[in-house]
Amino acid sequence: MRKLTVAIAVGTGLVAAWIAPGWTQSPAAKTPIKVGVMYPFKGPFAVLGELQLVGMKLAFDQRGNRIAGREVQLIVEDDEAKPDVGLTKVRKLIEQEKVAVLTGIVSSAVAYALRSAVHDAKVPLVITMANSGGLTRDQRSPYIFRTFQPGGTGSYYMGKWLYDRLGKRKAIFSGSDYAYGREHAEMFKKGFESAGGKVVAEVFAPLGTADFGTYVTQIGRAGSDADVVYIVYSGIDAIRFVKTYAEYGLKDKLTLANWGATLDGKSGLGAMGDAALGAYQIATYIPALDFPANRRFVESTKQKLGYMDPLVQMGHIGGDVIARALEAVNGSVEDTAGFLQALRRVQFDSTLGPFKFDPQSQNVLANIYVTRAEKVGGEIQNVLVQTIPEAKDPWWLEQATR
The missing domain is CATH 3.40.50.2300 (Response regulator)
Known part of the structure; x- marks a missing residue:
C-alpha cells in the first residue's frame, strides 16, 4: 500500500496571523506535529490495521484536529505484518518523514524487528496492539510504551x-x-x-x-x-x-x-x-463496559461511523494517550524528555476504566x-x-x- 498522509485540520485555506510588535512566533508553532502510524493493510491482519487506524484518526478528530494550535499529520505506512517491511518503513518514517512520535503495530514480530531502530533514534513509540512482551521486559526501552496488555x-x-x-x-x-x-x-x-x-x-x-x-x-x-x-x-x-x-x-x-x-x-x-x-x-476491552467514558465513546462512535468495534477502541486509546501527552506539553513534542515524562504521567478515566502506565514496564496498568x-x-x-x-x-x- 502506498504511503497515506492524513492531514488533520479543522478546515482548509490560508491562515493569516497578525503578530503584534515585539512578538515572535516559534518555528514549532508554525510546523505540524508528525505522528508516524504503522499497521498492516494486507494479509490475515489487514482488518486489525484498518479498524485501528479508524480509531486513531477519531482520537485526533475529536479534539478539533489540532493540538496547542499546531496541525497534526498522521503519516501512515503499511508494514504488511512483515518484520523486514516494518523495519524499512519505520526507518523511512524516522529518517525521511522526521516524525516526532510513532504508534500502531499489530504484529509482535514487526515490533521486535524495529526495537533497535526506535531506541537508537530516541523516537517515542506507543504500541496499540503488538504483544511482544520482551519490549517491556528485558528488552525494554525508555522510548517504548504500550496501551495494550503485553505478551501473555x-x-x-x-x-x-x-x-x-x-x-x-x-x-x-x-x-x-x-x-x-x-x-x-x-x-x-x-x-x-x-x-x-x-x-x-x-x-x-x-x-x-x-x-x-x-x-x-x-x-x-x-x-x-x-x-x-x-x-x-x-x-x-x-x-x-x-x-x-x-x-x-x-x-x-x-x-x-x-x-x-x-x-x-x-x-x-x-x-x-x-x-x-x-x-x-x-x-482488555469490551463495548459493554459500564464506564461513563466508554458509554460516551460507544455512542459517539456509532453515530459517527455507523458501527462499533473493539479494534476501533484499540486505535483510539493509543491516539488519545498521545494527544493527552501532547496537550500536557502544549504541543512541544520537540522536547523529547518532556514529552516522555508527559506520557508516563498520563492518567485518566478511560474507555478501559482507570488508565495509567506501569512505571516499571511502561505497559498500560489497567483492568x-x-x-x-x-x-x-x-x-x-x-x-x-x-x-x-x-x-x-x-x-x-x-x-x-x-
Missing part, C-alpha cells in the same frame, strides 16, 4: 481463572506459530499449571492458515484427555478457527476459551455467528475482563463475567520475588 499477560490470568473458577484441570493450547502465539503459550502454561492444572498438548498453526481442519483434528484426538481448549489467534485466523472448531463438533464437547479471538463486532463475533456461543474470552459470548436481544455479544483489576505483567511479578 491475559493468558496467564486466564489460566488461573479457568482452574480456580471453572474447575478445569487439563488444557490444550492452540495458537499462531510465531512470537505472539508462543509467548501466550508460555504464559498460559505458567498460569494454569501454577494453579494446579496441566497443559496436555500444544497445537500451533502458521499465520494465515486457510484450512484449520488438520489442527482441529489434532485437538480432537488429544481432547479425550482434556476439559478445556485455550486459543490465541487474531483476525481472519480467529474466525476460521472458531468456525472450524464448531463444524468439527468440538464446541459442545470441550469448553473453548481465548485471548482476544472472540471479539465483539464485525472483526470477531459478527463473522463467527453461533459458532462462538459459549466461548470464554479474556480481553482485564473475563467474558462469555451470549445472545443478547438476538445479537451475539460478550457479557462480562469477572473483572481482574490492574493486571500487572506477571513477568514483573516474578522479578520481584527473585
Whole structure:
C-alpha cells in the first residue's frame, strides 16, 4: 500500500496571523506535529490495521484536529505484518518523514524487528496492539510504551481463572506459530499449571492458515484427555478457527476459551455467528463496559461511523494517550524528555476504566475482563463475567520475588 498522509485540520485555506510588535512566533508553532502510524493493510491482519487506524484518526478528530494550535499529520505506512517491511518503513518514517512520535503495530514480530531502530533514534513509540512482551521486559526501552496488555499477560490470568473458577484441570493450547502465539503459550502454561492444572498438548498453526481442519483434528484426538481448549489467534485466523472448531463438533464437547479471538463486532463475533456461543474470552476491552467514558465513546462512535468495534477502541486509546501527552506539553513534542515524562504521567478515566502506565514496564496498568459470548436481544455479544483489576505483567511479578 502506498504511503497515506492524513492531514488533520479543522478546515482548509490560508491562515493569516497578525503578530503584534515585539512578538515572535516559534518555528514549532508554525510546523505540524508528525505522528508516524504503522499497521498492516494486507494479509490475515489487514482488518486489525484498518479498524485501528479508524480509531486513531477519531482520537485526533475529536479534539478539533489540532493540538496547542499546531496541525497534526498522521503519516501512515503499511508494514504488511512483515518484520523486514516494518523495519524499512519505520526507518523511512524516522529518517525521511522526521516524525516526532510513532504508534500502531499489530504484529509482535514487526515490533521486535524495529526495537533497535526506535531506541537508537530516541523516537517515542506507543504500541496499540503488538504483544511482544520482551519490549517491556528485558528488552525494554525508555522510548517504548504500550496501551495494550503485553505478551501473555491475559493468558496467564486466564489460566488461573479457568482452574480456580471453572474447575478445569487439563488444557490444550492452540495458537499462531510465531512470537505472539508462543509467548501466550508460555504464559498460559505458567498460569494454569501454577494453579494446579496441566497443559496436555500444544497445537500451533502458521499465520494465515486457510484450512484449520488438520489442527482441529489434532485437538480432537488429544481432547479425550482434556476439559478445556485455550486459543490465541487474531483476525481472519480467529474466525476460521472458531468456525472450524464448531463444524468439527468440538464446541459442545470441550469448553473453548481465548485471548482476544472472540471479539465483539464485525472483526470477531459478527463473522463467527453461533459458532462462538459459549466461548470464554479474556480481553482488555469490551463495548459493554459500564464506564461513563466508554458509554460516551460507544455512542459517539456509532453515530459517527455507523458501527462499533473493539479494534476501533484499540486505535483510539493509543491516539488519545498521545494527544493527552501532547496537550500536557502544549504541543512541544520537540522536547523529547518532556514529552516522555508527559506520557508516563498520563492518567485518566478511560474507555478501559482507570488508565495509567506501569512505571516499571511502561505497559498500560489497567483492568482485564473475563467474558462469555451470549445472545443478547438476538445479537451475539460478550457479557462480562469477572473483572481482574490492574493486571500487572506477571513477568514483573516474578522479578520481584527473585
